[in-house]
Amino acid sequence: MLRVRFHGRGGQGVKVASRVLGTAAFSQGCYAQDFPLYGAERRGAPITSFTRISREPIMERGVISQADIVIVMDETLLHDPMAMPLSGLKKGGIVFINTSHSQEEAGAEYKITAWVITLDLTKIGIEMLGRNILSTLAGAVASRIAGLEEDSLRHAVEKEMSDIMTDRELIEKNIEASLYCYNAIPPVEIKTSGTREAGTVITMPFETAGVSSPAIYAIGNTPLRKTGNWRVFRPVWNYDACTKCMMCAARCPEGCILVNEEGFPYTDYENCKGCLICVEECPTKAVKGVLEVHA
């Protein structure tokens, strides 16, 4: 059985990517199972999804703790202690990273010893689809690495896109872009070996409600959670055009926009999520969205 895990952020198409892979495998006669995991849904929050592919009926459920293939759709997650996309990758397993870096650079940057494959899906998405939606592109990359046929992928993208959109032109663009990604990745052969899962069962001790009730005593830990790495585009101000009207600051839903000593607005990039409402609202078009290059 092949076990594939996708990591990305809400809104990038993580769930649909796992479905494209599942449907591609199913359409060529395999058993498949796909499954997204998210908490309270919101754009930008880390999302994981899973696809299992097998020649035999699948006798597993739930999260994949030991993956053969990990697809990282947002490379900022590699630094996220809660997401930990590489945890449980099997020996001999493959990591795909959506990045502008080469395989060697990405491997060195993120200290990955496993086999790394890279492709700049964000750039392809923006150029070929006109937006930062990676579902079919990541599904295509996973289909290639999983050794599925090109026709199965084409069918899967057609099927999954038709289920969620009616724009025929956009469906065609998705097919074209996904086939491009599929062919941009060289075929690979995967030979993995699992490690035995550990886990000693304990007897849970009693603790009083002072410890064991679900309340948080620690204060002020929200600022510790930096949300700046959710951005795909960063807002940048052109002070020559800015009239200091502060419309951007008034409309910022996160309260990230502050005023500098000269009275010009600027944002706190550690927490700005890149929603670009400031770009939309600026009456003099003084704020532009610039594509982020991470790492």
Next chain:
Amino acid sequence: MPDPKNVEKMMLTGNAAAAWGVRLAEVDYIPAFPITPQTEIIEKLAKWIADEVMDGRFVNMDSEHSMITAAGAASATGVRTFTASSSQGFLYGFEMLYTVAGWRVPLVMVNVSRGLSSPITLEPDHNDVLAARDSGFLQIHCETCQEVLDSILMAYRLAEDKRVLLPVIVNLDGFYLSFTREPVEVPDVAMVRKFLPSYRPEHAFFKASQPMAQGVAALGGSLYSYFKYQMHLASQKALEVYKEVCGEFEKEFGRNYDTIESYMVDDAEYVLIMTNSFSTLGKVAVKKARENGIKAGLLRLRLFRPFPAADIKDAIHSKKAVAVLDQNISIGKGGILYSEIAGCLYNEKQRPLLLSFIAGLGGKNISQKEFEFIFDKMLEGDTEDVGMPRLLYTEAEWKEAAKLKEIAGRG
């Protein structure tokens, strides 16, 4: 066996499979209220009705309490009715579960299991659906997406049978089934009509020429006792009707769903008892135990109400040890299934050592190591604290919880 021409195989989530079951049952009326992880069911049905690929009325209600009331009332007018909920929503409408069951109407509803507050969570355990165990609703618990679709069809047959006329809850696990896609065979509607003809109400319906008062009061204990005990007898009767429905379903669709599923139980000495989607994990553990020379098996409870006591007794009374994995907890007592199973074995001369485990609360994974721990306890014949519920919890999970407690300032 079904003709493959009449069956389409699709990748469906448990929720989509539920919606397909409702569509194929040609349900007339669906009052709805959203809640994660159930919402996809009513979204799909709403879309099909709006797109006119499904004929029926869909109404958004103001709460689950109103929703279950509307569903029961509609069912009492004699139309085929469906509704769905989960967890907090299911409990919000709880009062009406007892009320609707007392009306003796064949409503079918889906509960997508999700752990109950507090603390609030999203992933599954069965305290929500088991809270309704005494209400009069029959309960069918599913392991796979295919079983969800099939059980809805079977549920209408069972509920509408005039020997039964009690509502049915079909239960599936949130996330593990509700959001998991797997291959599902979707039969065509002509095949379904043969198995499930349209509902012809005989005791509760709306007809201008025949006025009636339904849901009347019964003051004084004797009449009240009569009605309540008749519900119990009808539920017991449903065991027999269930077997017939099961046989006919197999004839038409080629899949067998007995009251219990016995997985490698026949020659087993050590048996796990589980319900719902986590049973799949238990089956893998059984296969691994067999590879290690342990004669293991798994009994899955599918029909929970009426309780198939005779089938359970037959399957396990001669085993060496049985471990009940309750994915629920009756606070202050322990596992709900454990008590029920112990109860049905008490008067047997020969009965197995019966161990109690609490597992998978809030969707906590059950690792193969934890299953090995259970088999070890069964093999040891551990009688220390026998019957006391033991929580399956690993050292790594304890350490992780400790870390989070520290961040929360509760260390």
